[in-house]
Amino acid sequence: MSGERGAAERGNVTPIVAAALALALMLALALGRLGGAVADKARAETAADAAALAAADALALGRTPGEAARAAAETAAANGARLVVCRCAGRDAVATVARGAASAVAHATVAGGSAIRP
Amino acid sequence: MRRHRNVRDARVRARPEHGQSTVELALLLPLLAASLVMVVQVALVGRDEILVVHAARDAAREAAVTADPARVAAAARRTLTGARVRIVRRGAVGQPVEVEVAVHRAIALPLLGAVLPDITLHARAVMRVERP
Numbered sequence: 001m002s003g004e005r006g007a008a009e010r011g012n013v014t015p016i017v018a019a020a021l022a023l024a025l026m027l028a029l030a031l032g033r034l035g036g037a038v039a040d041k042a043r044a045e046t047a048a049d050a051a052a053l054a055a056a057d058a059l060a061l062g063r064t065p066g067e068a069a070r071a072a073a074e075t076a077a078a079n080g081a082r083l084v085v086c087r088c089a090g091r092d093a094v095a096t097v098a099r100g101a102a103s104a105v106a107h108a109t110v111a112g113g114s115a116i117r118p
Numbered sequence: 119m120r121r122h123r124n125v126r127d128a129r130v131r132a133r134p135e136h137g138q139s140t141v142e143l144a145l146l147l148p149l150l151a152a153s154l155v156m157v158v159q160v161a162l163v164g165r166d167e168i169l170v171v172h173a174a175r176d177a178a179r180e181a182a183v184t185a186d187p188a189r190v191a192a193a194a195r196r197t198l199t200g201a202r203v204r205i206v207r208r209g210a211v212g213q214p215v216e217v218e219v220a221v222h223r224a225i226a227l228p229l230l231g232a233v234l235p236d237i238t239l240h241a242r243a244v245m246r247v248e249r250p
Contacts, residue, residue: 004190012139013142013143013146014146017142017143017146017149017150020153021149021150021153021157024150024154025153028157028160031161031164032160032164034164035160035163035168036164036167038164038168039164039167039168039171039207042168042172042175043171044240046174046175046243049175049179050175050243050244050245050246053182053245053246053248054245054246057246058212060247061212069245071212074214074242075214078214079242079243083224114248115248
């Protein structure tokens with residue numbers, strides 16, 4: 001009887017703990033990847049934001065749409081991103097940028113002679 | 119009397135295995151707890167990594183309209199407390215302003231935390247200087 005109980009209690013914790021450790025490691029790796037992806041997206045958003053504001057500021061200063069697009073491209077590049085398209089004319093600047101696997105779109109507008117985010 | 123001794127013999131024989139799982143659990147529990155703390159640490163560092171990017175953007179947006187370093191630093195710290203802000207370069211209106219934000223974090227793991235180096239997370243953002 002006591003032999004039965006001994007067999008039931010002997011060495012059955014280690015596999016459970018090993019499984020829990022493996023699970024914790026996988027969870028940590030997944031969290032790391034997730035955090036990195038969200039941070040990459042945030043960097044792309046920063047570049048898009050900066051590009052749209054630069055284009056809107058150029059438009060506010062009375063520059064041509066071509067010059068606004070160039071300002072957007074330079075600012076995107078300074079943030080490590082590439083300007084995909086800039087619909088920059090009149091009072092609106094919509095910049096789309098790509099940075100690695102992430103891309104982002106930002107909109108800025110001209111109000112009262114300066115660039116603002118609507 | 120004889121019956122009594124038999125019971126004791128059975129206990130003595132069972133001793134090496136009796137409570138084995140409890141001992142194993144006691145030995146492995148600190149490892150398990152440390153691994154859970156590690157998961158939390160990874161999440162905290164990931165959160166800071168995201169926040170430092172946002173802080174850099176907010177600082178750069180502030181730096182685009184003001185040359186005051188205190189206001190730029192305040193903008194970053196609204197997003198991420200403990201952020202250190204450096205204005206790398208700031209040109210005239212229409213020129214770029216570059217801001218670097220750094221945050222220092224100690225790894226709060228038991229035992230390992232004392233061995234592992236503290237980490238510093240960085241982020242940079244560049245914006246075009248606007249008229250204030």
